[in-house]
Structures are given as structure tokens and as C-alpha cells.
Amino acid sequence: MRVTISVEVNGTKHEREVETRTLLVHFLREDLGLTGTHVGCETSLCGACTIHMDGLAVKSCTQLAVQADGAKITTIEGLADNGNLHPMQQAFWDEHGLQCGYCTPGMIMAATKLVEDNPQATEREIREGLKGNLCRCTGYHNIVKAVAAAAKAGAPS
Amino acid sequence: MYPAEFRYHRASSVEEALDLLDRNPGAKFLAGGHSLIPMMKLRLAQPEVLIDIGRLDELAGVSANGDSLSIGSLTTHSEIASSPELRKHCPILAEAASKIADPQVRNKGTIGGNLAHADPASDLPAVLVALGATIQLRSRDGARAVPASDFFVELLTTSLAENEIMTAVEVPKLGAGTGSTYLKVEHPASGYAVCGAAAVVTVEGGTWTSASLAFNGVTATPLAALEVVEALIGSDATDQAIDRAVESRLSVPDPMSDLYASGEYRAALAAAYGKRALKSARDRAG
Numbered sequence: 363m364r365v366t367i368s369v370e371v372n373g374t375k376h377e378r379e380v381e382t383r384t385l386l387v388h389f390l391r392e393d394l395g396l397t398g399t400h401v402g403c404e405t406s407l408c409g410a411c412t413i414h415m416d417g418l419a420v421k422s423c424t425q426l427a428v429q430a431d432g433a434k435i436t437t438i439e440g441l442a443d444n445g446n447l448h449p450m451q452q453a454f455w456d457e458h459g460l461q462c463g464y465c466t467p468g469m470i471m472a473a474t475k476l477v478e479d480n481p482q483a484t485e486r487e488i489r490e491g492l493k494g495n496l497c498r499c500t501g502y503h504n505i506v507k508a509v510a511a512a513a514k515a516g517a518p519s
Numbered sequence: 520m521y522p523a524e525f526r527y528h529r530a531s532s533v534e535e536a537l538d539l540l541d542r543n544p545g546a547k548f549l550a551g552g553h554s555l556i557p558m559m560k561l562r563l564a565q566p567e568v569l570i571d572i573g574r575l576d577e578l579a580g581v582s583a584n585g586d587s588l589s590i591g592s593l594t595t596h597s598e599i600a601s602s603p604e605l606r607k608h609c610p611i612l613a614e615a616a617s618k619i620a621d622p623q624v625r626n627k628g629t630i631g632g633n634l635a636h637a638d639p640a641s642d643l644p645a646v647l648v649a650l651g652a653t654i655q656l657r658s659r660d661g662a663r664a665v666p667a668s669d670f671f672v673e674l675l676t677t678s679l680a681e682n683e684i685m686t687a688v689e690v691p692k693l694g695a696g697t698g699s700t701y702l703k704v705e706h707p708a709s710g711y712a713v714c715g716a717a718a719v720v721t722v723e724g725g726t727w728t729s730a731s732l733a734f735n736g737v738t739a740t741p742l743a744a745l746e747v748v749e750a751l752i753g754s755d756a757t758d759q760a761i762d763r764a765v766e767s768r769l770s771v772p773d774p775m776s777d778l779y780a781s782g783e784y785r786a787a788l789a790a791a792y793g794k795r796a797l798k799s800a801r802d803r804a805g
Contacts, residue, residue: 363524363525363526363527365527381524382524382525382526382527382569383521383522383523383524383525384521385521385556388521404520404560405557405560406553406557406620406623406624407708407709409621409623412623418597418626418627419622419623419626420623420626420627421623421624421627424552424553424556424557424624424627425552425556425627426527426549426552426556428527428529428571429549429552429571429573472622472623475622476622491622493620493621493622493710494620494621494622494623494624495621
């Protein structure tokens with residue numbers, strides 16, 4: 363069965379016909395060509411597929427594309443503004459918050475919501491807030507440093 | 520990993536959802552999808568029809584109802600964890616919801632989906648049993664209320680009938696003098712409870728006047744430690760009384776066993792965490 367859905371992704375409206383069983387992550391990557399969102403474990407554990415949907419960080423491997431009908435979505439491609447990196451992207455760069463980079467888009471999408479919800483997050487809160495994102499390189503230390511740096515940079519001085 | 524093919528309907532009211540269910544026997548309701556979609560990917564569930572109830576606002580949110588609080592079945596774990604009403608009047612439920620999986624999963628997973636799935640290692644079932652919660656169900660024939668202690672029938676099996684939908688969960692408002700705690704030992708990879716202990720106690724004048732203790736993750740359905748509680752009531756609210764009651768009266772029939780934790784280990788965790796949960800709940804009863 364195929365149904366037509368309409369979604370707004372990174373500010374652009376799209377209307378597409380999808381098979382009902384299409385997962386949102388595959389819709390983003392294969393139908394819209396937005397391959398920045400990664401497919402990791404496909405079992406809602408690793409968080410590589412994290413996106414923002416209607417203001418919430420969610421795992422797009424555990425959503426059907428049809429469930430996103432009418433939703434506003436932001437993917438990693440939508441964070442930078444006219445080529446200027448988002449403060450969280452910049453902090454990951456500055457603090458070397460990545461090794462192989464596979465988990466990075468999901469980490470950044472989860473981290474931006476974490477800091478938005480809790481701008482004063484402590485190291486412990488950052489670690490707990492990123493519980494749903496796994497880094498198989500185990501590069502957590504610099505990831506946490508990057509998130510703390512971005513929180514500090516965004517905090518009113 | 521795609522699910523098998525299915526037909527998809529989106530319901531715009533509870534009535535329509537029940538009509539669709541009647542016309543499509545074997546159909547499954549889709550809410551947050553965080554239990555159902557993983558099951559469908561693994562072909563552990565292969566429904567021919569999904570009825571999307573994810574937009575039924577009438578089933579979402581927390582409302583006060585006299586001495587109890589009603590939590591719509593579509594309320595997400597994040598909403599439960601941050602609900603001011605629940606944090607004030609039923610803090611153990613907010614505490615347990617805040618310990619489920621991770622923020623992204625809590626943003627989509629719903630209390631109704633969690634309970635209907637009845638995973639033995641899930642966090643909410645024992646909490647609802649300890650609270651004496653009631654599950655509200657509806658079909659085209661009418662509504663019925665099932666005590667949480669009767670709702671979980673077997674592993675992944677509930678008393679929800681083929682033609683029913685879960686509409687809400689009713690929990691009591693806990694009064695002054697009542698304390699509650701949920702503690703868990705979680706599997707380091709999945710976050711599921713290897714052992715979760717839920718305690719709700721009332722202490723008056725240094726004596727237990729009411730208490731309940733239940734466990735997740737240890738047996739196939741939530742384990743209510745009724746004998747432990749029986750031994751406590753009327754005795755002094757001391758650490759010694761708790762230790763004595765748990766050590767002499769806790770029985771764990773048929774504990775689950777897997778590669779990560781043997782049944783014997785789970786039973787030992789239940790004793791240790793049962794004591795800790797009771798002590799913490801007593802201290803919170805203040």
C-alpha cells in the first residue's frame with residue numbers, strides 16, 4: 363500500500379508517495395537524498411538516526427514515514443546557516459568531538475536539544491542526556507567536552 | 520530492516536479506531552511505535568493492518584479526577600516524567616518514566632503502548648501494580664476498568680481483548696505521610712530493567728500503616744511482594760523491620776534467566792533492591 367505524505371524538512375516542503383512500511387530514516391536518505399542522517403543499529407539503541415521532529419529529538423529508524431505526515435523536521439543538513447556552522451557543530455570541530463564520525467550527526471542532533479532544554483547542563487546531565495547515542499570509537503570524553511563548550515558559548519554572559 | 524507490508528489507516532477519533540478494529544480483525548494500534556515497530560522489523564509481529572491512533576488528542580495528557588489522576592494512554596514517557604501534577608501527587612510514576620531508555624525514546628514512547636506490550640523488563644508495570652492503578656479499556660460494547668495487578672497475564676500478554684483500546688491509566692494521588700521510590704538495575708546496553716523495585720509506603724507515628732512493593736524484570740509479569748508487606752504492616756518503620764521482612768518473606772517464583780543475569784542473581788537483586796526501595800520510600804514519607 364502506498365500513501366501520499368507531506369513533510370517540511372529543513373524549511374522545504376515535500377510531497378511524496380511512500381510505501382506504508384518505509385521508515386522515516388530511509389525516506390530522508392533515499393527519497394529526499396539527505397544522507398547526513400545515519401542508519402546505525404536500526405533497533406532504536408544507537409541514536410545515529412536522531413533528527414528533530416516537531417521540536418523533539420527522535421530516532422528516525424523507529425518511525426514510519428507515514429507517521430511524519432504534516433511534521434516539521436530538521437536534519438543535520440538543516441543546522442548550518444548559510445555555510446556558518448551551528449554552534450554545536452563548531453564546538454564538535456573545536457573540541458575534536460568525533461573520531462570516525464559515524465555517530466556525529468545523531469550526537470549533534472541530540473546535543474542541540476539537550477542544551478536547548480537545559481542550557482546549564484552539568485557534565486553528568488550531558489552524559490545522561492546523550493544516553494541514547496552510542497559512539498563505537500568510545501570518543502565520549504571529547505563529545506561531552508564539545509557539548510559543554512557549546513552550552514557555555516550559547517549561555518548569556 | 521523494513522517491516523513486512525501492511526495496510527495503514529489513520530483514525531481521527533476513538534470511535535473510528537474501534538470501528539476500524541472491528542472491520543480488520545488482527546489489526547494493531549500504532550501510537551509511538553517504539554514497541555511495535557521494532558517487533559515488526561524482527562517479524563515478531565506481522566499485522567496486516569495498522570491503525571494509527573497517534574493523533575487522538577482525546578487520549579493524551581494528565582488530568583486530575585478527585586483523589587486520582589487520569590493519564591491518557593497516548594501520554595509519552597517524557598510528558599509523564601515532566602508532568603507537574605504527577606511529580607507532585609504521584610512522584611514514583613514520574614521517577615520511573617524518567618528512567619525509561621533514553622530521551623529520544625521517551626519523546627515517542629507512550630504509557631499505553633508500554634503497558635499493552637507488557638515487556639517483563641519494562642519500567643512501568645510494577646510501579647502501577649505498587650500504586651494500585653487501574654487500566655481503563657474501551658470497546659464498541661462499552662468500557663471496563665482492570666486493576667493493574669490483573670492486567671498482566673503472561674509474558675507479553677495482557678487482558679486487553681481483541682476488540683478493545685486502552686484509553687487511560689488511573690493512579691491515586693499520594694497524600695502526606697506517603698513516600699514512594701522506584702529503583703532499578705538496568706541492562707547496560709538496552710536500559711531495560713534487570714530488576715526494578717517499586718515501593719509505596721505510608722508511615723504514621725513511626726509505624727507502617729500501608730505498604731506495597733512490586734518488581735519488574737524478575738518474573739514474567741510484575742511480582743507483587745504481598746507477604747513482605749503483610750509482615751511490615753503494624754511494625755516499626757525501622758531498617759531492621761525491612762531487612763527481616765524481606766529476608767524471611769520475599770519469595771520469587773520462577774525468576775527469569777538469560778545470558779546477562781541468572782534467575783538466582785535476579786532473586787538476589789530483588790531482595791537487595793526491595794530493601795533499598797522500601798527504606799527510600801519510608802525516608803521520603805518523612
